[in-house]
Amino acid sequence: MKLWQTIDGLEDDLKQVERYLEELAQAPEEWASLSAVLSSSAVQRGKRLRPALVLLTGRLGPDYPACRDRLCRAAAMVELAHAASLIHDDIVDDSPLRRGRPTVQSRFGKDMAVYAGDFLLSRLFLFLMEQDMGRCGLLLARCMSDMCCGEIRQYQAQFNTEATEEAYFESLLGKTASLFAVSCELGALESGCGPKDMESLREFGRNLGVLFQLRDDLLDFTSSQQAEGKPVHSDFKQGLYTLPVLHGFQDPDVGPLLKEAARQVQRDGSDALCARMEELVARSGGIAYAVSVMEQYERQARCLLETLPPNPILKRMDSMIHKLVPGACRKPV
Amino acid sequence: MKLWQTIDGLEDDLKQVERYLEELAQAPEEWASLSAVLSSSAVQRGKRLRPALVLLTGRLGPDYPACRDRLCRAAAMVELAHAASLIHDDIVDDSPLRRGRPTVQSRFGKDMAVYAGDFLLSRLFLFLMEQDMGRCGLLLARCMSDMCCGEIRQYQAQFNTEATEEAYFESLLGKTASLFAVSCELGALESGCGPKDMESLREFGRNLGVLFQLRDDLLDFTSSQQAEGKPVHSDFKQGLYTLPVLHGFQDPDVGPLLKEAARQVQRDGSDALCARMEELVARSGGIAYAVSVMEQYERQARCLLETLPPNPILKRMDSMIHKLVPGACRKPV
Numbered sequence: 001m002k003l004w005q006t007i008d009g010l011e012d013d014l015k016q017v018e019r020y021l022e023e024l025a026q027a028p029e030e031w032a033s034l035s036a037v038l039s040s041s042a043v044q045r046g047k048r049l050r051p052a053l054v055l056l057t058g059r060l061g062p063d064y065p066a067c068r069d070r071l072c073r074a075a076a077m078v079e080l081a082h083a084a085s086l087i088h089d090d091i092v093d094d095s096p097l098r099r100g101r102p103t104v105q106s107r108f109g110k111d112m113a114v115y116a117g118d119f120l121l122s123r124l125f126l127f128l129m130e131q132d133m134g135r136c137g138l139l140l141a142r143c144m145s146d147m148c149c150g151e152i153r154q155y156q157a158q159f160n161t162e163a164t165e166e167a168y169f170e171s172l173l174g175k176t177a178s179l180f181a182v183s184c185e186l187g188a189l190e191s192g193c194g195p196k197d198m199e200s201l202r203e204f205g206r207n208l209g210v211l212f213q214l215r216d217d218l219l220d221f222t223s224s225q226q227a228e229g230k231p232v233h234s235d236f237k238q239g240l241y242t243l244p245v246l247h248g249f250q251d252p253d254v255g256p257l258l259k260e261a262a263r264q265v266q267r268d269g270s271d272a273l274c275a276r277m278e279e280l281v282a283r284s285g286g287i288a289y290a291v292s293v294m295e296q297y298e299r300q301a302r303c304l305l306e307t308l309p310p311n312p313i314l315k316r317m318d319s320m321i322h323k324l325v326p327g328a329c330r331k332p333v
Numbered sequence: 334m335k336l337w338q339t340i341d342g343l344e345d346d347l348k349q350v351e352r353y354l355e356e357l358a359q360a361p362e363e364w365a366s367l368s369a370v371l372s373s374s375a376v377q378r379g380k381r382l383r384p385a386l387v388l389l390t391g392r393l394g395p396d397y398p399a400c401r402d403r404l405c406r407a408a409a410m411v412e413l414a415h416a417a418s419l420i421h422d423d424i425v426d427d428s429p430l431r432r433g434r435p436t437v438q439s440r441f442g443k444d445m446a447v448y449a450g451d452f453l454l455s456r457l458f459l460f461l462m463e464q465d466m467g468r469c470g471l472l473l474a475r476c477m478s479d480m481c482c483g484e485i486r487q488y489q490a491q492f493n494t495e496a497t498e499e500a501y502f503e504s505l506l507g508k509t510a511s512l513f514a515v516s517c518e519l520g521a522l523e524s525g526c527g528p529k530d531m532e533s534l535r536e537f538g539r540n541l542g543v544l545f546q547l548r549d550d551l552l553d554f555t556s557s558q559q560a561e562g563k564p565v566h567s568d569f570k571q572g573l574y575t576l577p578v579l580h581g582f583q584d585p586d587v588g589p590l591l592k593e594a595a596r597q598v599q600r601d602g603s604d605a606l607c608a609r610m611e612e613l614v615a616r617s618g619g620i621a622y623a624v625s626v627m628e629q630y631e632r633q634a635r636c637l638l639e640t641l642p643p644n645p646i647l648k649r650m651d652s653m654i655h656k657l658v659p660g661a662c663r664k665p666v
Binding site: 155 | 418454477484
């Protein structure tokens with residue numbers, strides 16, 4: 001049973017979010033190819049994790065349920081920002097698969113992917129202006145700027161075997177955690193939570209986002225292509241050195257070998273060379289290290305929930321953490 | 334002497350626009366490559382035609398000069414929207430040159446161009462939210478949605494020898510004329526013009542935008558690469574069939590030959606084949622036809638200015654029309 005099926009009315013709210021999304025991402029009828037792009041993209045096939053966060057946190061403030069429709073609109077905007085960024089990121093990643101399906105740019109070409117992302121951004125921007133959701137817009141705008149900067153940071157660090165953990169986290173906070181954070185913040189804002197709770201929820205979202213990305217990065221090592229719906233070892237091949245690899249680079253024994261292997265993968269991304277990298281990372285204890293870092297974020301996220309006034313919703317939010325913790329790392333969320 | 338040097342204080346306002354642009358398009362210092370991208374992009378090298386329209390029309394309403402700083406901010410936003418769209422359009426066009434310089438994607442690759450455009454969009458979005466310029470934002474958001482749709486329309490019509498003039502104008506109105514229209518509308522809005530004048534100015538901008546694009550399309554035929562700062566006949570090679578070509582396609586004698594030539598250019602975009610297309614277009618009277626259409630838009634733009642209360646600024650706006658009329662088609666604006 002899905003998380004939201006256990007909460008009264010949450011599924012209805014998510015359906016309302018879907019209706020907004022459909023309205024927002026609708027291409028004019030005569031544009032068959034854009035419609036095809038959009039219906040094959042993340043906007044149609046997401047797990048709706050971020051909208052769920054908006055809706056859940058939106059039940060914590062005193063203005064719920066009066067704010068219910070505003071929450072649905074905010075949730076749709078968050079998902080749209082996510083979908084647009086995925087389309088553009090896939091251009092850069094040159095990834096053939098996303099969620100088990102061909103990416104927009106692999107099916108329709110980079111050009112159409114540029115436009116499809118821009119189309120979603122322009123729809124989001126227009127929707128926000130029409131709704132007159134000023135403060136929500138400001139938070140979302142800051143987040144989108146952070147997301148873009150995080151992506152650029154990651155892009156600039158590609159194939160850099162001297163990249164630091166600090167730079168990795170800086171990129172991660174922008175590209176992934178900021179949207180989780182703002183999702184929680186928007187729920188808190190619209191439902192009228194006080195500043196302290198809003199800050200706690202924002203921090204909770206940020207921690208959850210970090211956990212999500214660390215888990216996603218780890219899946220590139222530990223899962224099969226079939227389970228994850230995207231190619232494994234794609235991070236190695238793209239020179240995206242995630243936490244376990246960065247840890248391996250620092251290891252006095254394994255580090256030089258791993259860097260050499262990474263450079264070989266850069267020249268020739270064969271499966272054999274990737275397997276060599278994976279073996280070296282494991283030897284350095286990189287995966288165990290990443291798991292221990294995840295446990296820290298897990299604890300922090302739980303602590304933040306404990307600072308909030310008691311509410312049955314918090315148990316559901318706790319179960320979102322649970323789904324992302326290391327023990328769950330072999331199963332897709 | 335440039336247009337704005339003849340108007341009291343306009344150059345100062347444009348300098349203020351530049352300051353806003355610089356602030357907005359500033360990448361963090363450590364991002365050398367993004368900074369390089371941005372400083373080589375349109376945001377640094379535009380003719381500032383659209384900001385000039387905001388500033389000129391912004392002198393027509395009763396709230397000038399109190400609105401002066403808001404005008405500069407609106408002008409910077411318009412130019413930023415323009416610069417972001419150019420960066421993404423160049424990806425799709427695969428154009429090597431823009432304003433005589435290598436395009437972002439030709440120097441830094443498509444990936445960086447995707448991010449640079451997104452970065453500017455996110456900065457624009459954030460600036461707008463921070464400024465709390467709600468109505469201006471709504472108009473700009475609508476325009477950006479129209480621009481994106483116009484670009485997609487053009488993209489979808491590529492290499493379609495059955496494309497209609499109507500579809501061509503629909504695309505043109507979105508991709509180019511809408512930003513000219515909104516530039517004039519924002520000036521009118523911020524300076525407190527009444528709804529009738531605002532509508533006239535918006536229409537003036539739209540007509541000027543059409544004129545601008547028709548002229549730009551014509552330059553692809555009639556100018557040299559050196560004069561225009563971008564390759565000639567690039568529209569032929571990209572299958573962007575502009576008004577003179579569409580007219581030629583309709584010619585009972587020349588049409589079939591021109592379509593055949595266009596298909597040959599699609600397979601092999603040699604200069605000889607492009608010259609053959611150009612010759613056929615000329616034989617059909619396509620260029621003369623485009624010039625006659627431009628003259629219609631010129632007249633309409635002038636008529637719209639005549640509906641406005643007398644103001645010395647209108648003479649300057651008239652001279653903007655003059656710079657775009659067919660007689661000026663062999664010189665860059």
